[in-house]
């Protein structure tokens with residue numbers, strides 16, 4: 059295989075970077091990592107990424123600079139397309155929920171930032187954030203019920219959609235979001251993945267502290 063490199067941000071904070079990293083790891087595609095510390099005065103990001111954002115996949119002279127596009131490319135190039143469900147209807151829904159995650163849930167993202175070194179006691183959040191949480195739970199329940207018969211993931215087999223939602227599992231865990239049933243089981247299952255545990259182990263060793271990812275007004279557990 060040609061040289062495959064994933065440029066990622068701080069593992070403690072970079073939810074976007076986690077998605078393609080987990081997808082590559084879970085599928086056993088070998089790659090090397092280039093960590094770039096985010097939001098530093100002289101960040102090296104520009105030299106690796108045309109958008110100035112991570113993650114970016116470098117495959118020889120090809121650069122792919124978006125988390126969903128990277129997962130798609132890896133699926134096509136190395137996995138014979140198995141990143142998406144084989145059934146056409148399931149595949150369309152998997153793409154829809156992945157796109158919804160990719161472009162939405164701004165309230166959840168900004169009010170419950172991913173910070174793997176933190177654990178908080180749950181407290182009521184804004185109606186807008188509650189709405190994001192409810193919609194994610196609804197997506198998970200629907201996908202599991204309609205398309206998840208062949209395995210434990212949203213579409214049975216682990217897919218790009220699961221990788222896209224993986225950081226949400228950390229957010230729910232960090233803030234102690236009260237869940238039940240399928241959402242609880244699915245969150246736990248994501249958190250117990252080898253790739254998630256390996257990412258977490260690296261994250262807690264990082265030394266940078268970025269104030270914009272520290273939640274305000276939350277009581278630590």
Ligand SMILES: N[C@@H](CCC(=O)N[C@@H](CS)C(=O)NCC(=O)O)C(=O)O
Pocket residue numbers: 067071072073074075096097103110111112113123124125126
């Ligand atoms: N749409 C992009 C978003 C990537 C993104 O926002 N990355 C953040 C890190 S979590 C970043 O690189 N921020 C650096 C900066 O804004 O300088 C993707 O899916 O990859």
